[in-house]
Amino acid sequence: MRKVAIVGVGLIGGSFGLALRKAGYPGSIVGVSSQRSLDQALERGAIDGGVTLEEAAATADLIFLSQPIFGILETMRQLGPIVRRDTLVTDAGSTKQVIAEEAARSLAGCTFLGGHPMAGKELRGAAAADAELFRGRPWVLTGEPDHPTARVFRKWLGLFGAREIILDAAQHDRLVGWSSHLPQLASTALAAVLQDQAPDSAQVAGPGLMDMTRLAMSSYELWGDILQTNAPAIGAALDAYIGKLQALRADFETEFGRGSSFARGLREKS
Amino acid sequence: MRKVAIVGVGLIGGSFGLALRKAGYPGSIVGVSSQRSLDQALERGAIDGGVTLEEAAATADLIFLSQPIFGILETMRQLGPIVRRDTLVTDAGSTKQVIAEEAARSLAGCTFLGGHPMAGKELRGAAAADAELFRGRPWVLTGEPDHPTARVFRKWLGLFGAREIILDAAQHDRLVGWSSHLPQLASTALAAVLQDQAPDSAQVAGPGLMDMTRLAMSSYELWGDILQTNAPAIGAALDAYIGKLQALRADFETEFGRGSSFARGLREKS
Numbered sequence: 360m361r362k363v364a365i366v367g368v369g370l371i372g373g374s375f376g377l378a379l380r381k382a383g384y385p386g387s388i389v390g391v392s393s394q395r396s397l398d399q400a401l402e403r404g405a406i407d408g409g410v411t412l413e414e415a416a417a418t419a420d421l422i423f424l425s426q427p428i429f430g431i432l433e434t435m436r437q438l439g440p441i442v443r444r445d446t447l448v449t450d451a452g453s454t455k456q457v458i459a460e461e462a463a464r465s466l467a468g469c470t471f472l473g474g475h476p477m478a479g480k481e482l483r484g485a486a487a488a489d490a491e492l493f494r495g496r497p498w499v500l501t502g503e504p505d506h507p508t509a510r511v512f513r514k515w516l517g518l519f520g521a522r523e524i525i526l527d528a529a530q531h532d533r534l535v536g537w538s539s540h541l542p543q544l545a546s547t548a549l550a551a552v553l554q555d556q557a558p559d560s561a562q563v564a565g566p567g568l569m570d571m572t573r574l575a576m577s578s579y580e581l582w583g584d585i586l587q588t589n590a591p592a593i594g595a596a597l598d599a600y601i602g603k604l605q606a607l608r609a610d611f612e613t614e615f616g617r618g619s620s621f622a623r624g625l626r627e628k629s
Numbered sequence: 630m631r632k633v634a635i636v637g638v639g640l641i642g643g644s645f646g647l648a649l650r651k652a653g654y655p656g657s658i659v660g661v662s663s664q665r666s667l668d669q670a671l672e673r674g675a676i677d678g679g680v681t682l683e684e685a686a687a688t689a690d691l692i693f694l695s696q697p698i699f700g701i702l703e704t705m706r707q708l709g710p711i712v713r714r715d716t717l718v719t720d721a722g723s724t725k726q727v728i729a730e731e732a733a734r735s736l737a738g739c740t741f742l743g744g745h746p747m748a749g750k751e752l753r754g755a756a757a758a759d760a761e762l763f764r765g766r767p768w769v770l771t772g773e774p775d776h777p778t779a780r781v782f783r784k785w786l787g788l789f790g791a792r793e794i795i796l797d798a799a800q801h802d803r804l805v806g807w808s809s810h811l812p813q814l815a816s817t818a819l820a821a822v823l824q825d826q827a828p829d830s831a832q833v834a835g836p837g838l839m840d841m842t843r844l845a846m847s848s849y850e851l852w853g854d855i856l857q858t859n860a861p862a863i864g865a866a867l868d869a870y871i872g873k874l875q876a877l878r879a880d881f882e883t884e885f886g887r888g889s890s891f892a893r894g895l896r897e898k899s
Contacts, residue, residue: 477835497833524832531833537823538830542841544877549815550888552873553807556866560808561895562794563767563801565747568895570840571812575892579885586881594878596826601874603822604867607814611856615849618820622845625831625838 360511361386364415366434367426368392368400371451371476373488375423376405381490382518391415400485416441420508424450428584432461439465447508449474453535454588455501455528462502472509473501473528476521477539481576494520501528536592540585541600543574544593550575630781631656634685636704637696638662638670641721641746643758645693646675651760652788661685670755686711690778694720698854702731709735717778719744723805724858725771725798732772742779743771743798746791747809751846764790771798806862810855811870813844814863820845 363379365372368390376388390397390406397409415422416438424431431452438448449472452458462471478496480487498521504513516523526534550572553560586593607614633649635642638660646658660667660676667679685692686708694701701722708718719742722728732741748766750757768791774783786793796804820842823830856863877884 477833479835479837496835499833526833534827534830534833537827538833538838539835541822542819542837544874545815545819546837546841546892547885547888548870548873548877549812550891551877551884552811552866552869554887554891555873556869557804557807558891558894560804561891563747563769563796563804563808564895565749565766565809567749567816567844568808568812570843571816572888572892572895573840574837575885575888577885578889579882582885583882596822597874597878599822599826600818601871603818603825604814604871604874607818607821608864608867612849612853614821615817615845615847615852617824618817618842618845619848621820621824621828621831622816622842624828625834625842626846 360420360508362419363388363421363423364391364410364419365389365406365423365425366391366412366415367424367430368396368406368485369425370480370483370485370487370492371478372423372425373400373403373405373485374478374490374492375425375451376400377403377488377490378493378519379515380404382515384515389415389419396485400488403485403488405485405488412437413441416443416446419446421512422446422448424448424452427581428452428454428458428588431458435461435465439468442466442469444469445508446470447472447506447512449509449512451476453539453585455499455531457588459501459528470503470506470509472503472506472512475499475531475535481573483578491520495522497522497524499524499526499531501526501531532589533592536589536596540589540593541596543577543582544597545600546572546574547577630690630778632689633658633691633693634661634680634689635659635676635693635695636661636682636685637694637700638666638676638755639695640750640753640755640757641748641762642693642695643670643673643675643755644748644760644762645695645721646670647673647758647760648763648789649785650674652785654785659685659689666755670758673755673758675755675758682707683711686713686716689716691782692716692718694718694722697851698722698724698728698858701728705731705735709738712736712739714739715778716740717742717776717782719779719782721746723809723855725769725801727858729771729798740773740776740779742773742776742782743801745769745801745805751843753848761790765792767792767794769794769796769801771796771801802859803862806859806866810859810863811866813847813852814867815870816842816844817847
């Protein structure tokens, strides 16, 4: 793995470059992105320079797609006819089924390994990139983890301190519907209902409300793609959550017990 | 204010004692609590010693009630016949209307100032007490802030770094129904539905799920009293939240915008 191309050098792409460098990766790291993102990433030391997708396709051993989901799908279609046969294409998209389906259509000529680093922060862009972003966080892989470059790539993920989890794409999308997409919507709906009904409650906000509204700061620009590409799992999770909120009143004590078990278990595991 | 008695020397009561000491309060601080809590509070330096409620009532200038709500109500009834006329009784109960009503019945012979420090942490007990717990946090006062001892008490709250907010009891309960009780139930229900439907999603938990399930670790022991004494406001907030979750699907983009406005506004204010 002598050359890595990062397509979409934002928070995740920039952090991937910085993490590679920090872990001692000696090869070349190039970016395919807007000029503004390339400038930020260059300044942070996340990439060595910017190239076109065509140049990346012709020269990179690993192509890392870290755009929003629909951007990844479009890049896959563009890569299809130009990518080298021995290249490994991987991605950081937040849903995996539509991406796996597009890979089967467009990237049959090379190897594709689906990926999802479960990491992030409130800030966006390469300016906020962080070599330690993936430490202790799950990095889900779907697809073919045994390709020679995939083995090398996974070794670097280990050096980032990420926890590799291998799942199939459908299983991934179901699980993140619960663990990531539902919490996002719970936070957004909470903040939106407070905005509508009780904006004056902000004056008595404690640390709990800060926790519960942090995700609500996320932009729709990022989430639109996720909501659209995991609609059935998200719909089912939302329905179950609404049902639980309705059931809560009948037996607060039992639900506090259940909730507390899950929340504590989560902290023991991590 | 030469002598302060803290009734219920747990996290809040212990932190009150430590904050007084740190701010330079030179008088005596005594505790009325279980032997175990008194021992912990003594060890932490939050109190000078333990006394009975009768001794506290006979000697303290300020009596600070920091028990669970039903404990506070019971202590008020016990204090009624024995408290000195010039004593200021204040409290740290999380709902204020039932406490204000009990004060009107039981503590007409002295002065009562309702209070609610909007601070806390996951740990309980005086062992977890923290002189800085109130810094930057709202401390709501309801009732009579102009009693001479109340003026002194408020001066100390200012020295703790707390932000004094004066509200009437009904207004307080409505606002915290939105800003504190609804977020608690949103977190509990989220963790409970994950426990029921997708306990395996814990393996792909990111930082957002950690934020959204932190409150779910709270114990029913603390929340039972709150849910019971603010039931109408909580019911209305829960209904509105369920309605918002149902409406969300129709227009994710608008609700992300609203939620983001509230969440960002909250951070600019604090």
